[in-house]
Amino acid sequence: MHYSPLVERHFATPCNVGQLASGSDVLTARAGSQDRGVEILLSARVEHDRIVALNHRVYGCPHSIAAASWLTERLTGATLQDLARWTWREAATALEVPPEKWGRLLVLEDAVRALEKNWRSRPSNHAETA
Amino acid sequence: MSERLPIYLDYAATTPLDPRVAEAMIECLHTSELQGNPSSMGHEYGRRARARVEQARAQVAAAINARPASIVWTSGATESNNLALLGAARFHADRGKHIVSSRTEHKAVLDALKQLEAEGFSVTYLKPASDGIVTVEQVRDALRDDTQLVSLMHVNNEIGVIQDVGAVGRLCRERGVLLHVDAAQSAGKVSIDVEEMGVDLLSLTAHKVYGPKGIGALYLRRNPPVGLRPLMFGGGQELGLRSGTLPTHQIVGMGVAFEIAEREREADVVRIRALRERLWAGISKLRNVELNGDPERRVCSVLNVSFHGVEGESLQYALADLAVSTGSACASASETPSYVLRALGRSDHVAQSSLRFSLGRFTTEAEIDAAIVSVTQAVERLRSIAPKNTGE
Numbered sequence: 360m361h362y363s364p365l366v367e368r369h370f371a372t373p374c375n376v377g378q379l380a381s382g383s384d385v386l387t388a389r390a391g392s393q394d395r396g397v398e399i400l401l402s403a404r405v406e407h408d409r410i411v412a413l414n415h416r417v418y419g420c421p422h423s424i425a426a427a428s429w430l431t432e433r434l435t436g437a438t439l440q441d442l443a444r445w446t447w448r449e450a451a452t453a454l455e456v457p458p459e460k461w462g463r464l465l466v467l468e469d470a471v472r473a474l475e476k477n478w479r480s481r482p483s484n485h486a487e488t489a
Numbered sequence: 490m491s492e493r494l495p496i497y498l499d500y501a502a503t504t505p506l507d508p509r510v511a512e513a514m515i516e517c518l519h520t521s522e523l524q525g526n527p528s529s530m531g532h533e534y535g536r537r538a539r540a541r542v543e544q545a546r547a548q549v550a551a552a553i554n555a556r557p558a559s560i561v562w563t564s565g566a567t568e569s570n571n572l573a574l575l576g577a578a579r580f581h582a583d584r585g586k587h588i589v590s591s592r593t594e595h596k597a598v599l600d601a602l603k604q605l606e607a608e609g610f611s612v613t614y615l616k617p618a619s620d621g622i623v624t625v626e627q628v629r630d631a632l633r634d635d636t637q638l639v640s641l642m643h644v645n646n647e648i649g650v651i652q653d654v655g656a657v658g659r660l661c662r663e664r665g666v667l668l669h670v671d672a673a674q675s676a677g678k679v680s681i682d683v684e685e686m687g688v689d690l691l692s693l694t695a696h697k698v699y700g701p702k703g704i705g706a707l708y709l710r711r712n713p714p715v716g717l718r719p720l721m722f723g724g725g726q727e728l729g730l731r732s733g734t735l736p737t738h739q740i741v742g743m744g745v746a747f748e749i750a751e752r753e754r755e756a757d758v759v760r761i762r763a764l765r766e767r768l769w770a771g772i773s774k775l776r777n778v779e780l781n782g783d784p785e786r787r788v789c790s791v792l793n794v795s796f797h798g799v800e801g802e803s804l805q806y807a808l809a810d811l812a813v814s815t816g817s818a819c820a821s822a823s824e825t826p827s828y829v830l831r832a833l834g835r836s837d838h839v840a841q842s843s844l845r846f847s848l849g850r851f852t853t854e855a856e857i858d859a860a861i862v863s864v865t866q867a868v869e870r871l872r873s874i875a876p877k878n879t880g881e
Binding site (some may be wrong): 360362370373376389393394395396398399400416417418419420421423424 | 798799800802803806807836837838841871873874875876877
């Protein structure tokens with residue numbers, strides 16, 4: 360199995376591991392399951408219209424672990440629109456993930472979509488967009 | 490990746506060459522008087538090479554309590570299994586076209602059986618219990634009037650459990666059914682006596698017994714003789730059962746390897762078992778680990794462990810300083826979960842979270858201690874970054 364230098368780095372020293380303490384400004388999203396080979400938990404602190412902190416927990420193969428870690432760096436500072444535009448292909452390209460592992464990245468995208476959905480359904484978000 | 494080579498704990502995939510074996514092989518390659526074709530009996534070069542081939546045949550035969558004439562040289566256990574199964578089934582097709590085997594056999598048996606199914610044979614694949622054992626009662630219940638052959642491995646390559654081949658052999662003798670045993674993983678670790686076990690065909694390979702890769706043997710009962718249809722045709726070597734020029738240095742290597750393995754077996758087994766127990770004692774301190782296969786009826790060298798809450802590929806990648814296998818080495822290039830662990834009732838993801846540690850003659854206590862540290866650190870790290878089950 361090929362692992363790119365970026366996968367090696369994020370696997371060896373993953374960034375932003377853990378879960379943010381719950382609060383009115385913290386969103387969480389979970390996707391996948393251990394039975395399916397990948398499970399990802401994202402937690403984001405949102406201030407105004409941006410993610411100011413994004414943490415993760417992940418169970419999965421080296422590509423999945425690296426992609427979840429990389430994602431937390433990539434989407435820190437993101438807006439709701441940035442989240443909506445993000446797709447798994449960006450991680451596949453950046454981390455040189457082989458095609459047989461692309462399915463694992465779809466779980467990562469599921470987690471991002473769930474985070475986006477939770478963000479949209481926040482009461483404060485309704486107020487802002489009303 | 491560090492420049493140091495990882496600790497080798499994959500002896501069930503292949504063993505390093507014993508220096509004493511290498512020495513005997515090199516002598517063969519260097520000595521001009523042994524350069525002849527062992528089939529060229531018309532001159533001294535051929536006769537001297539033949540003498541070495543026959544000496545090796547006697548060494549391999551002695552290790553399994555067989556007569557030298559019952560040993561047929563092959564390229565390894567895969568060819569031995571194919572020759573035994575395809576050769577015997579086709580030769581004895583008039584006796585019946587039913588074969589009994591198990592779901593946890595090596596691919597070299599399962600794929601040969603698939604070929605026979607394509608040729609019109611029917612195969613019953615017995616499902617072992619969760620401990621990996623196939624009972625003689627299961628075999629008895631599966632036998633039919635048209636059963637001509639039973640094929641059961643002696644020691645499983647993934648989980649190391651030892652099947653009671655002797656009991657199955659007695660049953661097969663009573664019922665007039667041939668018994669083939671894949672002994673690739675048991676030679677040198679478990680006593681093999683083809684007479685006492687009632688075995689008709691037995692597959693062996695050199696490279697699991699500190700011998701060279703590319704050479705193996707098939708034991709074929711000669712009294713009364715077991716008929717076999719060859720797979721290869723040509724010069725008619727090995728009594729027409731396996732044509733092809735005999736590789737003298739490979740054969741000599743296998744002979745010496747088996748002679749050493751049998752002579753040193755008891756001492757090796759005691760030492761290796763103690764190391765395996767030390768490894769398990771260290772690993773089992775981690776919570777949520779599970780030993781695969783019967784805890785008692787197992788070969789001294791294999792430890793197959795499921796690490797719950799850890800993904801298998803990541804665990805193997807994190808253990809770059811250890812050479813271990815996920816599933817069997819032959820199948821671990823794919824992501825498909827081990828069919829052996831699946832047959833034992835393990836779920837796909839538990840099967841994928843399993844590692845096979847296999848120890849051998851050159852494994853040291855220091856290596857085992859280092860392996861325990863590596864495994865503990867890797868498992869704890871991967872579990873620490875995984876989502877908790879409590880629904881955080």
